Amino acid sequence: MRHRRTSIGPTIPSREISPEPSYVARRQVMTGAAVFAAAGAVELGARRAFSATVPAPDLAALTYRKGPLGTDEAQTPLKDVTSYNNFYEFGTDKGDPGQTAHTLKVRPWTVTCEGEIGKPQVLDIDTLLKLFPLEERVYRLRCVEAWSMVIPWVGFPLASLIKKLEPTSKAKFLAFTTLHAPDQMPGQRRPVLDWPYVEGLRMDEGLHPLTLLAVGLYGKSLPNQCGAPLRLVVPWKYGYKSIKSIVKLRFVEKQPPTSWNLSAPNEYGFYSNVNPDVDHPRWSQARERRIGEFIRRKTLPFNGYADQVASLYAGMDLRANY
Amino acid sequence: MAAAEKEAGGKSRLLKRGVGLLAMIPAGVIVFRFFTDGLGANPIATALNQLGLWTLILLLASLTCTPLKIVLGWKWPLKVRKMLGLCAFFYVCLHFAVYIGVDQFPPTVDEIYKDILKRKFITVGFFAFLLLIPLAITSSSKMVKRLGFTRWKRLHRLVYVAAAAGVVHFIWRVKADLFEPLIYAGVLALLLAIRLVAHLRDRRAGVAKPVS
Numbered sequence: 001m002r003h004r005r006t007s008i009g010p011t012i013p014s015r016e017i018s019p020e021p022s023y024v025a026r027r028q029v030m031t032g033a034a035v036f037a038a039a040g041a042v043e044l045g046a047r048r049a050f051s052a053t054v055p056a057p058d059l060a061a062l063t064y065r066k067g068p069l070g071t072d073e074a075q076t077p078l079k080d081v082t083s084y085n086n087f088y089e090f091g092t093d094k095g096d097p098g099q100t101a102h103t104l105k106v107r108p109w110t111v112t113c114e115g116e117i118g119k120p121q122v123l124d125i126d127t128l129l130k131l132f133p134l135e136e137r138v139y140r141l142r143c144v145e146a147w148s149m150v151i152p153w154v155g156f157p158l159a160s161l162i163k164k165l166e167p168t169s170k171a172k173f174l175a176f177t178t179l180h181a182p183d184q185m186p187g188q189r190r191p192v193l194d195w196p197y198v199e200g201l202r203m204d205e206g207l208h209p210l211t212l213l214a215v216g217l218y219g220k221s222l223p224n225q226c227g228a229p230l231r232l233v234v235p236w237k238y239g240y241k242s243i244k245s246i247v248k249l250r251f252v253e254k255q256p257p258t259s260w261n262l263s264a265p266n267e268y269g270f271y272s273n274v275n276p277d278v279d280h281p282r283w284s285q286a287r288e289r290r291i292g293e294f295i296r297r298k299t300l301p302f303n304g305y306a307d308q309v310a311s312l313y314a315g316m317d318l319r320a321n322y
Numbered sequence: 323m324a325a326a327e328k329e330a331g332g333k334s335r336l337l338k339r340g341v342g343l344l345a346m347i348p349a350g351v352i353v354f355r356f357f358t359d360g361l362g363a364n365p366i367a368t369a370l371n372q373l374g375l376w377t378l379i380l381l382l383a384s385l386t387c388t389p390l391k392i393v394l395g396w397k398w399p400l401k402v403r404k405m406l407g408l409c410a411f412f413y414v415c416l417h418f419a420v421y422i423g424v425d426q427f428p429p430t431v432d433e434i435y436k437d438i439l440k441r442k443f444i445t446v447g448f449f450a451f452l453l454l455i456p457l458a459i460t461s462s463s464k465m466v467k468r469l470g471f472t473r474w475k476r477l478h479r480l481v482y483v484a485a486a487a488g489v490v491h492f493i494w495r496v497k498a499d500l501f502e503p504l505i506y507a508g509v510l511a512l513l514l515a516i517r518l519v520a521h522l523r524d525r526r527a528g529v530a531k532p533v534s
Contacts, residue, residue, distance in 0.1 A: 031343070032346075035343060035346045035347060035349075035350045036350045036353065036354065038347060038350065039346075039347050039348075039349075039350025039351040039353075039354050040350070040354045042347065042351060043351050043354050043355060043358075043360065047360070076363075079363075080362075080363035083362060083363055084362060084363035084364060088498070088499070092496075092497075092498070092499035092501075094362070094363075094364070095362060145497075147364055147367070190499075190501070192498050192499045192501075193498060263498050264497075264498070279440075281441075282441055282442070282443055282494065282495070283437075283441055284433070284436070284437065284441075286433075289364065289366065289367070291363050291364060292363075294366075294427065295427055295428070296426075296427075
């Protein structure tokens with residue numbers, strides 16, 4: 001009824017009048033097209049209005065050599081490495097750190113080294129940067145959320161620093177602490193985790209040649225959202241073990257508390273080795289999405305570093321020690 | 323049909339269509355962004371999350387219509403309630419389709435089966451999706467007549483269960499920050515509380531007719 005016209009202008013031959021169903025279907029298709037066009041217009045306008053609100057900072061180029069133990073897999077684009085981050089100190093959305101981490105002040109910066117060591121000291125970051133030759137390590141990074149990246153880090157082995165600090169026989173574990181500064185880290189203004197963020201490693205894990213203290217990626221200083229100015233990289237463990245923006249390294253006798261384990265002990269253990277056979281209680285760890293790829297790939301035991309690190313856990317029940 | 327009634331019918335049709343079209347825009351934006359590198363480093367996860375969020379938003383919007391009538395006396399939202407519910411169903415279908423057809427691609431029966439049965443957040447989300455299917459099927463006025471209003475109404479109370487399951491699905495999904503899902507939980511609780519208060523008030527007043 002509502003389609004009835006009282007007068008049709010020029011007479012249309014009946015063969016050119018579409019039957020009702022095709023007429024309705026065509027109208028729906030056109031409405032759909034109009035919605036998408038409108039959405040596209042809204043989207044392009046929004047992008048123009050809000051894009052590039054935070055200009056990328058100029059990061060210092062680093063002098064380094066190519067290091068061993070890297071992978072030759074395709075590297076995740078810098079844009080993705082710097083815009084998709086879990087760094088809850090700057091917000092819980094993965095896009096947040098890239099937007100808000102510019103408030104972090106990375107100079108002056110000191111790292112307090114203390115506990116069971118012969119040479120406790122407060123190291124200035126610029127002193128620390130000159131202590132050891134920097135090298136590039138291209139590592140896979142596997143997040144506990146079942147996505148992964150390949151990142152060319154620049155840094156030095158944690159073992160070099162440990163040896164320099166002369167641990168005593170009582171030093172069995174390493175306890176790391178992230179900066180606690182709610183004025184610089186807006187995410188710390190809400191009690192999402194028990195701030196400051198803390199992580200830990202067993203001494204042999206810390207001394208392993210794969211374990212890196214990173215100060216840069218893609219040849220330049222670390223962007224703030226990636227854990228500037230100093231972060232840990234332990235490539236065979238889930239990403240949250242690789243603590244960011246470190247201000248303290250304490251050598252201890254007993255296994256130290258770790259932030260995600262405190263938050264949800266049944267979901268995140270102390271070891272947190274990448275293990276496709278032990279699922280997170282809420283999702284499978286058997287497969288992962290490599291950022292930039294469409295089809296999920298199989299997750300490898302110890303994130304593909306089993307040959308180097310599996311022996312560290314010989315005889316241990318990896319289901320119980322997840 | 324009197325001319326005034328006809329005009330009112332035309333207006334409410336326009337209102338319904340307008341709401342339906344507006345509700346399609348987020349889907350349009352998500353699809354547009356998906357194909358123009360606008361969803362960030364992990365577009366599949368982002369699309370999946372946003373489609374889920376819009377399902378909840380539209381479902382809660384459909385549940386807001388009756389409380390608006392109860393509290394403010396507005397009647398027009400009731401005219402778009404069905405449209406909002408159907409739009410929510412459209413989004414949950416997209417959400418589910420992206421999960422099965424894109425996120426889990428290539429989907430294997432074994433993996434999906436395990437996901438749905440073993441992961442409680444997926445179990446509850448799938449449960450919510452299943453509950454919405456009969457509601458979408460019986461949304462037409464023809465189906466109201468066929469079922470009889472009382473039975474139809476009883477069936478459509480499932481929407482409260484579905485909405486609650488949807489919110490639980492979101493709460494169980496997040497890692498540590500419950501702020502956002504709890505906003506949805508709070509809104510749902512408020513909407514249900516308004517209905518409950520109105521229901522109790524009507525019963526005390528001796529009005530047998532339940533609030534719609």
